[in-house]
Amino acid sequence: xxxxxxxxxxxxxxxxxxxxxxxxxxxxxxxxxxxxxxxxxxxxxxxxxxxxxxxxxxxxxxxxxxxxxxxxxxxxxxxxxxxxxxxxxxxxxxxxxxxxxxxxxxxxxxxxxxxxxxxxxxxxxxxxxxxxxxxxxxxxxxxxxxxxxxxxxxxxxxxxxxxxxxxxxxxxxxxxxxxxxxxxxx
Numbered sequence: 811x812x813x814x815x816x817x818x819x820x821x822x823x824x825x826x827x828x829x830x831x832x833x834x835x836x837x838x839x840x841x842x843x844x845x846x847x848x849x850x851x852x853x854x855x856x857x858x859x860x861x862x863x864x865x866x867x868x869x870x871x872x873x874x875x876x877x878x879x880x881x882x883x884x885x886x887x888x889x890x891x892x893x894x895x896x897x898x899x900x901x902x903x904x905x906x907x908x909x910x911x912x913x914x915x916x917x918x919x920x921x922x923x924x925x926x927x928x929x930x931x932x933x934x935x936x937x938x939x940x941x942x943x944x945x946x947x948x949x950x951x952x953x954x955x956x957x958x959x960x961x962x963x964x965x966x967x968x969x970x971x972x973x974x975x976x977x978x979x980x981x982x983x984x985x986x987x988x989x990x991x992x993x994x995x996x
Contacts, residue, residue, distance in 0.1 A: 811989040812858075812953045816872040818865060822992070859893045862950045876945040881938055885951040888930050888944070892954050899923040903965045905957050914965040921968075927958060928973045935972065942979060956980050960990065 813820040825835040825845050836842045839854045847856040848864070855861055866874045875882045898919030903911075916924070934944040934951070944951045959980035962969060969977065980986050 811956060811985060812862060812865065812874075812950065814985050814989070815948060815953055816865070816869065816874055818869055818872065824992075858954070859889065862889070862953070866950070873947060874950050876938075876947065876949050876951075878945075881934075881945045884934060884937060885945055885949055888934065888951050889954045891926075891930065892958065896923040896927065896958075899927075899958070899961060903961045903967070905961055906964065910964055912966045914967075916965070916967055924962070924967050924969065927955075928970055931955075931973055931976055932970075935976075941972070941975065944976075952980075956986055956989070959986075 812818075813822075823835070825847075826832050827845060832845075836845075836847060839847055839849055839856075842854060842856045844856045846858060846861070848854060848861045850864065850868075852864075855864065862874065865872075876885050898917060902917055902920050903914070931944060935941060938945045940946040943949065944955070955976075959977040961967070962973075962977050963981055
């Protein structure tokens, strides 16, 4: 999604995450054990935050992070908090692309994670004056929160109207829809 969203030339190789071929599919990247993984002329990484920073360094003209320094700092904060947090949401609501759980009963921990996510989103909308993407223009922060939007929709988690609109923006975005469809192919 990150590569497509910012029109960065790449080749995609599908990994058999659930088919039992993952180790063989990643054999050309000996340290990689997780997905996504990125193979570059400078080496490879499997960490999405490292990928984001690498792509930003290699393509500074693509606008991966917000151009405004305060918004860029906030975007990095949101991505870092997501990258290392929200363990209840991640644990109780796996990122199943097909799983619709309309009767899911969220735990107190999931509700706290969702409340924190809404606070982060609202502060970003307020900072940027946007009611679309978090910082007006689509950024890495939106890429990182795309799977969260999918989880929120799949598990029918309670959200404010403003947060629901952001989730729906992701769900209707053509690149998100393509990314989701691609994830169902192997």
